[in-house]
Amino acid sequence: MLVPISWLREFVDIDVPVELLAERLTVAGLEVAHLQYIGLPQQSVPGLRMPSSDHLVWDREKLLLARIVEVKAHPKADRLVLAMVDYGAEELEQCVTGATNLFGYKDKGAIDPPIWSAFAREGAEVWDGRSAKPKRMTLKGRELRGIYNKSMVCSEKELGISDEHEGVIVMEHEARYVAGAPLADVLGDVLLDIEFTPNLARCFSMIGVAREVAAVLNVKMRYPSFDFLAAGAPIDGQVKIDIREPDLNPRFTLALLRETAVKPSPFWLQRRLKLIGQRPRNNIVDVTNYLTFELGQPMHAFDYDKLVERAGGPPTIITRLPQPGEQLETLDGVMRDLGSETILVADTAGALSLGGVIGGGDTEISEETRNVLLEAAAWNNISIRKTIRQQKVHTEASARFSRGVHPSQAILGCGRGIELMRQLGGGAIASGLLDAYPRQPATVTVQLPIERVTRLLGMEVTLEQAAAVLRRLEFDVALEGDVIRATAPDHRLDISADLAVGQHDLLEEIARIIGYDQIPETIMADEMPPQRENTTVLIEERIRDILVGQGLYEVINYRFTSREREAMLAPSSAPSSLPEADYVEIANPAASERDALRHTLMTNMLETAINNARFQKTQQVFEIGKVYLSRGDVLPEEPLHLGILLTGERKQAWWGEGNSRGEMDFFDLKGVLESLLHALHIADYTLERGTHSSFHPGRSADLLLAGERIGSFGEIHPELAARFKLTAARVLYGEFAVELLIRHHQRLHAIEALPATPAVLEDIALVVNADTPASEVEAVIRQAGGRLLKDALLFDVYVGDQIPPGKKSLAYALAYQDETKTLTDKGAAKIRKKIIGAARHRLKAELRSQ
Amino acid sequence: MTGSIEDIRREALEALAHIADGERLADWRSRFLGRRGALNSLFGTIGALPPEERAGFGQRVNALQQELNQSFEERESLIQSQLMARDLEEGEIDISLPAYPRRRGGLHPSTRTHREFQTIWADMGFQVYQSRDVEEDEFNFTLLNLPPHHPARDMQDTFYTKDPRVLLRTHTSPGQIRAMRELGAGGTKPIRVILPGMCYRQEQVTARSEIQFTQVEGLAIGRNIRMSDLKGTIAEFAKRMYSPTAKVRYRASYFPFTEPSMEVDVECFLCDGEGCRVCKHTGWLEIAGSGMVHPDVLRNGGYDPSEWSGFAFGMGPERITMLKHGIQDIRYFWANDLRFLEQF
Helix, strand or coil: CEEEHHHHCCCECCCCCHHHHHHHHHHCCCEEEEEEEEECCCCCCCCCCCCCCCCCECCCCCEEEEEEEEEEECCCCCCCEEEEEECCCCCCEEEEECCHHHHHHECCCCCCCCEEEEEECCCCEEECCCCCCCCEEECCCEEECCEEECCEECCHHHHCCCCCCCCCCCECCCCCCCCCCEHHHHHCEEEEEEECCHHHHHHCCHHHHHHHHHHHHCCCECCCCCCCCCCECCCCCCCEEEECCCCCCCEEEEEEEECCCCCCCCHHHHHHHHHCCCCCCCHHHHHHHHHHHHCCCCEEEEEHHHHHHHHCCCCEEEEECCCCCCEEEECCCCEEECCCCCCEEEECCEEEEECCCEEECCCCCCCCCCCEEEEEEECCHHHHHHHHHHHCCCCHHHHHHHHCCCCHHHHHHHHHHHHHHHHHHCCEEECCCEEECCCCCCCCEEEEEHHHHHHHHCCCCCHHHHHHHHHHCCCEEEEECCEEEEECCCCCCCCCCCHHHHHHHHHHHHHHHHCHHHCCCCCCCCCCCCCCCCHHHHHHHHHHHHHHHCCCEECCCCCEECHHHHHCCCCCCCCCCCCCCECCEECCCCCHHHCEECCCCHHHHHHHHHHHHCCCCCEEEEEEEECCEECCCCCCECCEEEEEEEECECCCCCCCCCCCCCECCHHHHHHHHHHHHHHCCCCCEEEEECCCCCEEEEEEEEEEECCEEEEEEEEECHHHHHHCCCCCCCEEEEEEEHHHHHHHCCCCCCCCCCCCCCCEEEEEEEEEECCCCHHHHHHHHHHHHHHHEEEEEEEEEECCCCCCCCEEEEEEEEEECCCCCCCCHHHHHHHHHHHHHHHHHHHCCEECCC | CHHHHHHHHHHHHHHHHCCCCHHHHHHHHHHHCCCCCHHHHHHHHHHHCCHHHHHHHHHHHHHHHHHHHHHHHHHHHHHHHHHHHHHHHHCCCCCCCCCCCCCCCECCHHHHHHHHHHHHHHHCCCEECCCCCEEEHHHHCHHHCCCCCCHHHHHCCCCEECCCCEEECCCCCHHHHHHHHHHCCCCCCCEEEEEEEEEECCCCCCCCCCCEEEEEEEEEEECCCCHHHHHHHHHHHHHHHCCCCCCEEEEEEEECCEEEEEEEEEECCCCCCCCCCCCCCCCEEEEEEEEEECHHHHHHCCCCCCCCEEEEEEECHHHHHHHHHCCCCCCHHHHCCHHHHCCC
16 A cells, blocks of 8 residues: 555654654564655665665755746747746746646636646756656756746646646645745655555554554554534434344444535545545545545445435435345446345345445446435455455455454544535535444453563563553553553454453564564573484485485476376376376366376476476486375375486596497486495395386386385386487486385494405306396305305396307406405315306306306 | 626626616516526526535525616616606696586585575474475464465465365465474473475466475474574574674564564675665565464464463575575576586
8 A cells, every 4th residue: 555654644743754664664564665755855764775766856946836826828829828927936937838727727817716836947857748758857948939938837747746747737725835835845745655464454544554653653643533514404314224234244334415516626635546546536436535545444425316216215225145146237337246145235226336345336426416325334354355256356445344444433434534525515414423333343451461571572571661552552551460451442353352362462562563673582491392303304315415426416396297197107008007096186276287296206307308308418317205195085195206317328428538428228227226225225125127117118127125116217118208209318217215215224234344354356257048137147146155255246248149149148256255364266266166056057057268 | 607697697787777668677577587587597507516516606696686686676766767757747738628527416406405494493403394285274274373264365375176175285384283283292392393395376487486385484382482582593593594794684574373473584695785686775685484373373283372382483495595596587496407406
């Protein structure tokens, strides 16, 4: 909401620069997002930083308040006139102007009552009124169609007040106006753009903000008069109120103004509405808008005669829920189907308006209106919220009623509104207001021991201090020993009757008005809860470090996907291997391809690979994140998965020796996985031929720990590669259940002593059937080698001319070692013989001759 | 045979004098001093000598062996020092050639920031409590003092699931209730936890807003937790996260689940509070929302608000990461462009 400082000053004296006030309000909870200057200079406050404003600052010597005394015709131009201006100098100044709104005064002699305007002397800086883009200009004397001119009467655009450039500013006479006064003192302003959090419903008006200003600056609040002059016949018998849903409409008040005139509002009222972004309409409607912003009490004005016509006599205003199928055309021209929960203002002939939201067109104020019925009511804020949502209509009234307006305000608004209407349009106010008030909110009194303030704020606050702060906020405060009894003022709905909550409500008020900066910074002295390490987090982070250490980058993908996208992970020949569970489906997805939560990391990992493929020859990435499996309970299971993706060249191109690149394959990923398992000290794992349908059946594997399947990895199925357009290079992918890895990881593991004896190293090559798995060969070697075989590393696999067809040669580097004594050649030969023997016997292997 | 010894000596020393590399030196050594070398052949002839000449012959061969060994070592060290000198003189490389590529790897920037957070908070006794992403409406809103139709619900654009009771958490705060219920032992035990995790909001994806983002929530519950403790704890965090001299500003604010509530700003660490584009010339950066745990929330967690109190705070790691690294577009975080990730 835009809050002109000039409007605030009507209710409270502000003795600090606006910039400092903005900072004080901001730290007290009313966030001033922005200051908008009109004519006044920005002031610097020590210790306060703010963006500098590039607005036009009005020169106090050259931009002046002036009186237009007479308007004469320009002898040579029809579309120009000569305004005779009194700006306090001895002689009148003659200004050549094209302002169309002065043409009506042309050659009619002295203007009475005088009109006031903004006058710019030679040398004054103003905005160029004819330029489409903001452009400054300095006023210089020049001839305009034969008449020398060196000053001007200004439009709002030229002063930076608004974009209006149709005519010059024309203000009605006010007693305080003096010709020649600096314009800045009259029209200069600063607008505070304040954002209200939902708890500040009470502040959503000029008076609401002024109350806060008064409390923050510790100055007195000056309320406007809510009295009205009732000179007409009584309202009784002219109209009746019938509230059918008191919970939704706790209060409804009416006032009647007879024989008034509908016309444009005076300058001061129009100017205020325009300052805050409202379009002036006529004096009656403008007053309802004005009070919406001044008091925070939205109101509605009816053409009383139209109501009488509809009712065929004195009308009865009924507030009720809609009848099935009921419709209403509202002021915005929309024919609305009224939902079952919208509270209506109606008469016996039908609906008149959506209560507290928007009026209907039928009974609105027009230029012919003579008798005005003014409504000020209170509405249930939740009911208003439902209407807003259902009808998708946002008005200044609904913005306030949906946050909550205290019913006490209705009668104030009704009285002040009808009086303002009378002052602006004339007529007589019917004596008495109609006030139906079936649901009066209970007065809330909170008992707050001062010890609790000190204990919860961590700051010594005296009873007197706390009481003074609450009184500044208009609480009614009584002291009973060390206990404050504070009764909330009748504009507040946010103080709870629940003791603990009410106490916190008051604590917040005390703390923010004293200032959060006054509370000391302390170290918690309270009991420290037992410190236990979170194993899951620890190991999860370790896994990240291990993978990063192997040259992988961590990615984090969207957790959204769709059924269709995940269905793409199964080849046409086989069913999906994804977990059997339902999807968590999003009712209001951001996009149709993100309408469910993922069962696997794979889809998004593959898409990340596609996106990166444009720029990267090689990708090595991993993600650790949740998948979401709905299995009948209200909430899904959220297991943590690890996805690893490798694709591209094993080594980057480089200039040095040995730059044989080669594309990564199954064994690169196997290496990453085994290094991870090694680092987690998981030794007893097994790999089986892959069963996951998303992978190439011949080039994939399943990882099992103690017989439990932890995940699968390998080359993605060629059909997937084609679907995902990842055919440029083999894509290796693996996905594993992190919680299961964590469960199997060895927290403690014993190390082996470092032997002092040397190892005997030798290589052997075994020729075996091509379909014998390498793991089986190694198992036979290790078993035969026994305790003294320390290592068996496969370093070459050969298939080709030098060995018989259907065979392969596996070459192993073996290390024999006896920790107790140095192994002799003879001892080594014995182990070797055992190994070769076992291989011959169990694998039908032959030793490959060199 | 005496002449033979002298012949071998001359031949050996002469050959040695011409040797300039290690390979020929090794050949020389095996020719004269090796197992089948010239000297061993001489020793082999001892048996054929008359007994009275054997001692003298042996001594002379031994002397020669010593001499040749010594000469060998001298020559060897000479060659080595020559080689070294040549390597130092001629072995210069073009150090401007590109390095051989090493695979680097790296953590996601979000993870890096989360680790910084966790380290700092762990030092202050806050342990990690992990809560769920898919939540009940009740935990995400109602138990946090946001009943249906509460105006503050409008502040959050929620992803609902097809089950109207279930949604994607819009903040990490529902974890507060779960932590209190799980760790509080029926409202009898103090708690100090941080709750990191992914949150979701139904928003237009732009350079400034994403449909998923991480948060870190903190919660301390005890019999004597004060608002001054909240200020002290956050100020300590700011000093460690930003700068030891970081100034902190506290503003009154509103969150339904805390009261009193406050926003915490830290002096802009990019301009030292002088005012820059990033802090919108205010000198301040917003780093946390916080407050004293609302009595209703304490109750919903099982605590009696007349005896127990607590504070809570929430922070956005992505925003802090963006500020620290000058990241202009929040969409970089989950787009996983390796060209972005490689820069951390």
